[in-house]
Amino acid sequence: MQLGAVPESALRAQFRAAGVRLLLAGLCINLRIDVPVVIEQILQLYGGYPIEPGPGTDDVRVHLKYASPLRRFIGRRTLVFADGAALYRPMPLRHAYLMIDSALDQCVSANVANLVLHAAVVERGGLAAILPAPSGSGKSTICAGLVTRGWRLLSDELAVLRAADGRLQPFPLPITLKNESIALIRQLVPDAYISPVFTGTIRGDMAFLRPPADSIARSAETAEPALIVSPTYQAGAPVTLRPLRKSETFRLLAASGINYYATQRFGFDTVAGLVDSCPAWRLSYGTLEQAVDAIEALLARVRMDPTTSRPAITNA
Amino acid sequence: MSFVVDQDIDSRTWRLLEPAGLAWRCWDDEYIVFHPWSGMTHYLDAIAGTVFELLLDHAATVHGLAAALANQADTPATDSLNAVVQQVLRRFDEIGLAEPIP
């Protein structure tokens, strides 16, 4: 059932009482929010997300509350807890939603049965592209750009490789946009819903793009990894694509691993498997359009080889 | 031709430490080794990787390994090769991948 199918007044009450049970990344995350303005933000962004309407056992319980009874009224600060442990220092009320976004990322990374990489993941035609890159590389923006061209969003932040079958688990949270990207994406897709801008964060201005309904509706549908593209932004530079050697690719993926060490042999085997089966490139780009064009062109060259059941790159 | 100062070169026999469950790949002459005993993943260059593969087969001394390496590369074993192999083994000792047999 979708969150938006529940009447808003009932949802508001539920967020503040027992919490709303979101189904994300194969987990049941109980989200409880005491702060009304954040509830409103969630209602805007998460209407299409699946929830579990009845009670049950949760994987983790996230609770956003005021830092203290006094902090509700004076110098308003909020805290977010996961399973009773505070995750971050108190943040000002106007940035409270950001803590939820980070907390949800952490909940998914905490399950060490799966290998989690710091990477965006998008899919088209049954083939998924993994974009490993650190914060500030623009991978979320590229993700948004691809999604506006009809690619399915699996995640703008975390690639989750399942223990069960090594396929990619979707985790399609609202896409993070920063600074100039906000205006850029708004221009590209004027009809898409973008949250109000959060100003003055440590990363500058931030806003969130609601993913297409289709991406959210298919959030239980896993995908096969087919190519790896690591983007780096270089203002004004021409677009360049350099194929990565396999050993370089391994290093890149292991370094982007959030829980690589914890997954031990599974992590090693999974990364080695990705290296063996997925062609990989480093993409240097100066504009969003260049990046999106380049990745679309790469995917067009990838075919599933029927004899090996693995992606194979053909010449353009 | 330079001198080989034999007392500088370790004469002990070296073996891999806890090799059960070792997993590795070799791509472009770089070896990536997962060692379950330490839980760590190591990146080895061509020489270190070859030493690793030789030790997988059987325990060996510095001289033995250098000779095998030289043989593979079809070059004579030099004292600088001995020194390099010794350095590799010392590093293996530090990371718990190999040890001198007492």
Add this chain to the structure above:
Amino acid sequence: MDTPGSPPAPPVRTAAPAVRGAALLVRSMRDPASITRLDAEALNDVLPAAYRNRLLARLEHDLADLGILQGLPEAARRQLASARIRAHVNAVTWRFEIDRVRRALAGLGIRIALLKGTAYLRAGLPPARGRFSVDVDILVPAADIGRVEWTLINGGWLPAKMNAYDQHYYRDWMHQIPPLTHGERGTELDVHHTIFPPVSGIRIDSETLLADATPVGDGLWVLSPSDMVLHAATHLFQEDPAGRLRDLLDLHDLLTLFGQQPGFWEGLTERAGRLGLGRPLYYGLRYAADLTGTAIPAAVLARTQAAFAPDAVRLRVMDWLVRNAIVAGTSGQGGSGAVARFLLFVRSHWIKMPLGVLLRHAVVKSCHRMRERNAARER
């Protein structure tokens, strides 16, 4: 902004679930099978409590042994499976670390005993199951402490950066050199030369403990069963015992295992008397029996009570302090638990240091903290 017309939120109910979770946790650790009779809400209380107290993996281990994991809801199984993996990785990490320490000190020809978590791990004792260690603790002869420190620093461990006062605190008042951190692996190593700080007046030289130690192979040792029990009991009640449900369970495990060895109880009581650790032993036995249901022969309890128990009034106070602190500490909540925890904490430091020294220590520490806070604010 909060819209002016919105109704006030119902009162925040964080205290209740956490305390409920703590009580359920204590019961679940005594009787893991009882988990299967819990409804979804109760599981939502007890599983986070177990996670916070680092007992989730131990619970998983016990449930797996009983073969009752599959009957639990999916989300519970996922949490337990994840905890199992993390505990396994932790064990791999620390087993390797123990080996590296062994290798570094092998050439010194001295007897080194592992203590606490890494001792249980290396010796394959029941407290090791599902355990999350955070450092290696070793006991070395006091006479060799200098050589050991030098060898470790030469072998890649870095001394902690600390001021002269803290150095003095560790070396002269506590029972260890300041903690070492490995330069490459970042792991912590604590080197002790006695298990009770010299300042407090109770002197147990490392030679006494090492002479009775049990070998575990590769030149490593662990304390004898009696000494291991005494160390666990002393560690539990003479340092900050709040939230130490895990430590109490370790004591329970050790007593249950060793209690089956002929002559163990007599040896334990006699050793406690000789080392002057009768009081902590008595408390350990009493609260293990009370809170974790450890089977201790009645005669043993009676004998230790007669020999080592405090007066009835003090005993009642300790009962209240410990019961409140263990349960409340488990829940992480305030209230009477917080008071109990604070009092026990003060008491534990008082045992270690004479009052005058303790006061001076508290003043100096608080000045340091203030200075650090001011410096941080200025940055």
